[in-house]
Amino acid sequence: MHVVVVGAGEVGSYVADRLSREGHDVAIVDLSSSKLRRLDDSLDVLTVVGSGTHPETLSRAGIEHSELLVAVTANDEANLVASMVGKSMGVKQTICRIEASGLRGPAAHAVREASGADLFIDPDAETAAEVLELLDFPGADEVAHMANGEVVVIGASLPAEAPLVGRTLGDIAEEFEPDWDFMVASIGRGEETIIPRRDHRLEAGDHVRIVAKRRARRLVIELLGLAKHTPKRVMLLGGGRTAEILAKSLTSRGVQVVVVERNPERARELAEQLENCLVLEGDITDDDLLHEADVGRYEMVVALTGEDDANILACLFAKANGTTETVAVLHRLALLGLLSGAGVDVALSPRTATANGVLRFVRGGVAAVATFLHGDAEVLELEVANSSPADGSLVSELDLPKDALIAAFVRDGKPQIGRGKSRLRAKDHVVVVAMPSSVDEVHRVLG
Incomplete structure (x- = not known):
């Protein structure tokens, strides 16, 4: 398949990399020649300097023989126009990133229709949704729902005390005869991913992915050795759009929420919009501020800024002071391997939600x-x-x-x-x- 990706930022470069590694023919378009030069050194893709809203640029990217255009720049309007131009030039399907609420609401329905996009994505909202799903499975690092929510996929690293440790999948299957409610569907061990069979034995530290019926939630939590209590106090470090979406959803569930935001103007804006949240102005790496806020009292701390280093450091500090679960949003996935056992329990990326939509x-x-x-x-x-x-x-x-x-x-x-x-x-x-x-x-x- 030939795919044109418009936007060489965090999301676009990840999508291009994933598709090219699978053997797809990928062209990536961006106005920044410096961004594209960096991608030229690491990805097997065609890079095209120019605007994804211009027919001439899309033509150089091969839009006439493309099956899919993915518009994921940071500019909603540019993404909508790129989709519209792509469709006018014959591309079969388009995916369009839109974040502004004014363009996602009913008033903008005609605008979205005019773009011709087949799918609209919002990485910020998707990231917030991932955090919310983790609340139902404290201690898990992955949650996905399939088949209209009837099937849930839970990923977690097995602690030594988990009841599944030391047992073969065959032994586990026999215990839960005749009607299974779950299955261990994959095992991550070191750098290897295993699609297991009956004779595989689970070990402490394995990252397992369980596919289960919705009704089996409590059983799976127990077998994985996860926490049994849903967090009631959550601290959000960083007051960007993802934090705003997440705070509104958490407070609607009755969760006590504190938001820490560095920018004074943004902090005031959040304080006005989030009636049931406490908003603190300050740097998320300020240990005095976190001490005064009693960060260790919060069962979950989520670091959501655009700065990976700050997110990781803040999570480490929170963990050292007693926070049960820490979640860091990562933009540089090369850091992922450094986090295991370092005080960051869960790493999330806006890239994966986008990749899921594209791969579908x-x-x-x-x-x-x-x-x-x-x-x-x-x-x-x-x-x-x-x-x-x-x-x-x-x-x-x-x-x-x-x-x-x-x-x-x-x-x-x-x-x-x-x-x-x-x-x-x-x-x-x-x-x-x-x-x-x-x-x-x-x-x-x-x-």
């Missing part, structure tokens, strides 16, 4: 895609097609690659965990955990 279009015929910062495995939701190899077949009979696993399926609104004896039917929504190299074969089998 690239994969084709996929209802949902979830990717994560830990490992390369993807979780996909697909519908079994009439007369496909899977229609009427047992899971054990399917010719699936070894690094792909049918973890669950939903039929008539009821979730079931995938087993060898499960018989699939047309219209079933199937949740598959697979490495990127196996996705095409999964498509062939499920239709």
